[in-house]
Amino acid sequence: LGWKFYDADDYHSPENKKKMAEGIPLNDEDRIPWLCALHDVLRREEASRQDAVLACSALKKIYRCVLVSGASALASNETERPGGNTALKILFVHLDGPIDVIARRLEKRRGHFMPPELLKSQFETLEPPRAPENCITVSIEKSLPEIVLEIEHAIFS
Numbered sequence: 001l002g003w004k005f006y007d008a009d010d011y012h013s014p015e016n017k018k019k020m021a022e023g024i025p026l027n028d029e030d031r032i033p034w035l036c037a038l039h040d041v042l043r044r045e046e047a048s049r050q051d052a053v054l055a056c057s058a059l060k061k062i063y064r065c066v067l068v069s070g071a072s073a074l075a076s077n078e079t080e081r082p083g084g085n086t087a088l089k090i091l092f093v094h095l096d097g098p099i100d101v102i103a104r105r106l107e108k109r110r111g112h113f114m115p116p117e118l119l120k121s122q123f124e125t126l127e128p129p130r131a132p133e134n135c136i137t138v139s140i141e142k143s144l145p146e147i148v149l150e151i152e153h154a155i156f157s
Contacts, residue, residue: 001053001152004045008056011037025121028062032074035066042067042088059125064092064133092129093151097140099123 012020016030038056045052058064065073069087103119129135136154138147 001051001155003051003053006038006041006052006054008034008038008054011041020118023117025118025125028060031063032066032071035063036071039067039070039088042090043070046088057122058092059122060127061129061133064090064129090134091155092133092135093154094129094135094137095140095147096128096137101140 012034016026016034019026019030035058038054042052042054054067056067058067062073067088068090099119106119128137136150138150140147142150
């Protein structure tokens with residue numbers, strides 16, 4: 001796509017990284033400041049008229065609302081209808097797959113602060129995106145070219 005790429009993990013606080021490395025799942029209080037910082041990154045790209053890709057485990061609906069609207073999503077309880085003048089246009093791509101497939105992939109990852117043992121807590125927290133959220137769900141069991149084509153089709157159609 002030629003778009004800027006951001007990995008949300010790069011924006012976690014040292015405290016969050018330490019907590020995860022110790023096998024302690026993050027809670028809402030840990031995640032909200034991180035999500036607000038990510039909203040600011042996306043807002044900056046929009047102001048520069050730049051498209052961007054953000055890889056992020058926005059597990060809950062309210063987390064995705066914070067990405068779209070920033071902290072105002074919390075103050076105005078915009079979980080049903082994120083919007084207003086500050087809302088970013090974001091397509092959420094839910095890469096969906098069985099926990100055992102994801103666990104095998106995580107076990108191959110080296111040098112990351114989140115241990116595979118936290119995967120179960122992420123599945124327990126997950127609220128898969130669905131309408132009216134601007135989202136698509138793509139199976140991770142497809143080939144990489146199929147996944148990319150499906151996402152590109154959603155972006156450009």
